[in-house]
Amino acid sequence: MEIKNVAIVGLGALGIMYGKHLVDRLGVDAVRIVADHDRIERYKKDGILCNGEPCTFRYVAADEPMEPADLLIFAVKYTGLKSAIANAKNQIGKQTIILSVLNGISSEQVIGGTFGFDQLLYCIVAGMDASKVGNELTYKNLGFISFGEANDVRSKKVQALAHFFDKVSIPYEIPEHMMHKMWSKLMVNTGVNQSTAVFATNYGGIQVPGKPRDTVIAAMKEVVKVANSEGVNLQESEIAGWLKINDALNPEGMPSMRQDTLQHRPTEVELFAGTIRKLGKKHGIPTPVNDFLYTKIEEIESAYSH
Structure with missing residues (x-):
């Protein structure tokens, strides 16, 4: 199980921050930003800046059939989770690892209820200071991602994600009690x-x-x-x-x-x-x-x- 490509649903503060970071390390073709047609047109028209640099993102329409992603990241607000789940269905295959960087303790239950819990890892993010105003994101600290299984087993999914984060220089921890x-x-x-x-x-x-x-x-x-x-x-x-x-x-x-x-x-x-x-x-x-x-x-x- 190796993660070579990533799909991100949501271009809020965290979606932009992780999206830009991953594109810089994996190349634009390995990272896809998934959205509906209207939103993609708006992204392309307005552009997106991260720390003053224009972001070069590969946008894919939610209804476009394609090979599943190795890693799917939900990076929307909780208020937009329902539509994000609908937009993500073409990104998920049997080997896709699903990660939610949403706040709270509810999003994993909602996502798992739709796609099943077998491919989902529990996650929190902390320590970043990303601030988004309009289409411009600024941040100094990337923060870190804590992730793991609900039962704290060091599964193949956990190992694959740790290996991937090492490769792309995203700070992380695997807590003893997720x-x-x-x-x-x-x-x-x-x-x-x-x-x-x-x-x-x-x-x-x-x-x-x-x-x-x-x-x-x-x-x-x-x-x-x-x-x-x-x-x-x-x-x-x-x-x-x-x-x-x-x-x-x-x-x-x-x-x-x-x-x-x-x-x-x-x-x-x-x-x-x-x-x-x-x-x-x-x-x-x-x-x-x-x-x-x-x-x-x-x-x-x-x-x-x-």
Whole structure:
């Protein structure tokens, strides 16, 4: 099992970042960007810039029959996952490895429910500071990808992906407990993404003492309680490690949800506060901080049209 070519569905911040990185190392023919016809026309017309450089991408239409990809990466927002899955069906064969770089703990269940779980690896991404405004992406840190099987077996898929990431110089780790890692990342996103959106700030605003940083920490503590009730051994002591990672990011950068509210795009609040509130109710755990963040983000989104 060797990965020689990649299909990417979605050209948001991560799709562009990984797409450009892979094209630079594998060549334009080995990387395909999959989209519908209208979106492809728009990409070609407007162009895409990554750190000031024009991106040369090979676009393929979703309805075009073709050889399956060795690796398929979903890099859309959760709000666009359903249409992304429909667009990806011609990319998948029996040997295709499927990876989702979406936030939260839900996308793998949705993708696996459609294509089966046998070819899917669980994944989180962290440590990048990619910021997309219009058709321009800027970033300094590529971050790293954590991936593995749900049962933590070092399968042939896991080995093949590790070998591929070594070849293309993408930093990665294979955690001992993948589902713990997924919840840990949900914890940081629930704190950082939502607090920067609600307090209208960047990473710098949560790197210093104050209400935004306090809210980040309080929201993360609620995730710990919910995770524990779901049988995941998340610990409050892990919060400090995530704060250290975020404190090292470019202060002028901002997470995806803050970028969304700035550009009046739908957010992934249902993935973060939505998930924690729902599971909190299930287990009888109060989630006042996530209730506050959820309400505020709904207010921000409802004001877009005014």
